[in-house]
Amino acid sequence: MSNLRHSIGNNSWIELAARWILGLTFIYASFHKIISPADFAKIVYGYNLFPEIFINLIAITLPFLELIAGLALIMGFYPRSAAFIINGLLLAFIVVLSINLIRGHEFDCGCFSAGQGGYFSSPRVTVFRNIIYFVLGLQVILFGGIRRMSIKSLSP
């Protein structure tokens, strides 16, 4: 069992796939937020969790954090650090979604689209999806070998 975990954890093809899946997902997710920051700010407000003074700042900076970390993962530029950022974001998303799920607050997650026409993706599904992404991020962080197709392939 621990052998299996070891071989999955250190398989460089799985590492590459994890980086590309996470990278493309986060770049895609950042797109609509960058295009329409005012809509995204409203979604952040809709979570009903953040102090007023931070709502616009979150709406402005979060999408670029997703974009840059996603690009860094795909290019293999500081991949471990980028994966730390991605997992930090995922952890925050999971916490925030769970809080609203538990208190029954209806909201638009705004993950991949600015909710036009009252589209609500199920928070349960979203939390589950984020947990899978988080595991992929862990693989990238814990990987000990030489990374494939990576600018900084020799960095630990």
Next chain:
Amino acid sequence: MVYRKTIKEIILLMGVSVTLALVVNYLSPRGIALMGQWDTAKGVITANPTGVAEGRPQEIDSAARAREVFDKGDVLFVDARSSDSYEDGHISGAISLPVGQFDERIESFLNQHAPDTFIVTYCSGRTCEDSHNLAQFLSDAGFTDVRIFIDGFPGWEAEGYPIE
């Protein structure tokens, strides 16, 4: 030592992201203010408070004042929400003009209503900007007397005022 290196890299990546975000937001025509207006007690929420401030004089900011306007008559309430929401319930006598379908519907609207019609737009209250956008579009289309009831249908309904 590896931790220190990773922390440096994380700070670098985050620094680049935040800098890029602020620069793009500053240069982009769709950029937003660094602080929005997110207090419903102060009015309609928006990421861009400057835009709304210009529209303030047109606002009707309580259901009671909207009722006064309603009772005086000679006013057209226009519902900016979706057709479905309108069908589910709207202010008595209001007509539907969903802001998302403005372009398709404005021509027949113009044929039925004179430009000096006293219009009050509304949507779902202070967390919704549709009534403001609709008011702007109607002004651009030539209507001279457009106001916005910012508490919208929920505010009206909560007072027990006439709906249909």
